[in-house]
Amino acid sequence: MNALEVKNLIVKIGEQEIIRNISFVLPEGTITALIGPNGAGKSVLLKTILGLFPYYGEIKIFGENHLKMLNFVGYVPQNYTLDPILPLTVFEFLKFSNRDKNKINAALKETDIYELKNRNLVQLSGGQLQRVLFARAILNEPKILLLDEPVSETDIVGKKEFYEIIKYLNQEKKVTILITSHEITIIHTFAQRVLCLNRSLVCVGSITELFKEEILKQLYQRDIFVYPFNRPNTNTNE
Ligand SMILES: Nc1ncnc2c1ncn2[C@@H]1O[C@H](COP(=O)(O)OP(=O)(O)OP(=O)(O)O)[C@@H](O)[C@H]1O
Numbered sequence: 172m173n174a175l176e177v178k179n180l181i182v183k184i185g186e187q188e189i190i191r192n193i194s195f196v197l198p199e200g201t202i203t204a205l206i207g208p209n210g211a212g213k214s215v216l217l218k219t220i221l222g223l224f225p226y227y228g229e230i231k232i233f234g235e236n237h238l239k240m241l242n243f244v245g246y247v248p249q250n251y252t253l254d255p256i257l258p259l260t261v262f263e264f265l266k267f268s269n270r271d272k273n274k275i276n277a278a279l280k281e282t283d284i285y286e287l288k289n290r291n292l293v294q295l296s297g298g299q300l301q302r303v304l305f306a307r308a309i310l311n312e313p314k315i316l317l318l319d320e321p322v323s324e325t326d327i328v329g330k331k332e333f334y335e336i337i338k339y340l341n342q343e344k345k346v347t348i349l350i351t352s353h354e355i356t357i358i359h360t361f362a363q364r365v366l367c368l369n370r371s372l373v374c375v376g377s378i379t380e381l382f383k384e385e386i387l388k389q390l391y392q393r394d395i396f397v398y399p400f401n402r403p404n405t406n407t408n409e
């Protein structure tokens with residue numbers, strides 16, 4: 172079964188066509204990387220799936236209209252603005268999404284930030300806040316996770332831990348994952364599928380697609396060399 176099905180999706184903001192007639196599916200239980208240059212429409216696509224932008228076309232989650240199925244979706248936004256006037260602890264913040272104390276504690280343990288439980292949100296570092304947003308995303312045991320650059324501010328140890336957690340959620344709990352990231356060499360090691368977006372879809376399919384020079388060139392509109400996959404030949408002796 173497909174966890175997500177997007178058909179002939181067009182998103183316009185004002186006069187501008189941000190997403191140009193794209194179609195793809197996310198088979199249940201897969202990890203898909205959503206790749207593309209700045210301004211490609213990646214965040215707009217995720218927000219549209221969440222019902223935050225009007226669109227033309229069709230979006231289905233487990234075969235039903237997506238708006239009816241949002242309880243099955245967890246989301247980590249690319250940016251999150253804290254309200255400094257309303258100081259909240261991590262625990263209080265998570266309580267807005269689920270009032271069950273045991274579930275909050277479980278999510279904090281699963282994302283390895285139990286020690287941040289009573290810390291004030293505004294006092295957290297960027298990487299710690301990202302981890303709290305991740306805990307919030309898994310709090311209601313989602314079947315689909317939409318992750319928008321979820322580790323952009325996280326250190327290398329935190330990133331490794333994060334990827335281990337999402338691998339666990341995918342393998343043990345069969346969560347379907349769509350993740351945007353600019354770190355395509357890291358993505359390559361754990362995503363099975365890729366969506367290359369630059370307003371239109373440039374490629375959809377197996378992750379190996381991404382490391383074809385012509386795909387990267389079309390996606391980023393310039394020559395890209397991804398070490399070590401298609402490194403230019405720098406050996407001057409040859
Ligand atoms: N709320 C909005 N109002 C008007 N334009 C918007 C809005 N949100 C996004 N856009 C425009 O839509 C386009 C795509 O933006 P989007 O944030 O989806 O890009 P992205 O692929 O996520 O880029 P990045 O890699 O920088 O995160 C951009 O031109 C952006 O200016």
Ligand SMILES: [Mg+2]
Pocket residue numbers: 213214215249319
């Ligand atoms: Mg974005």
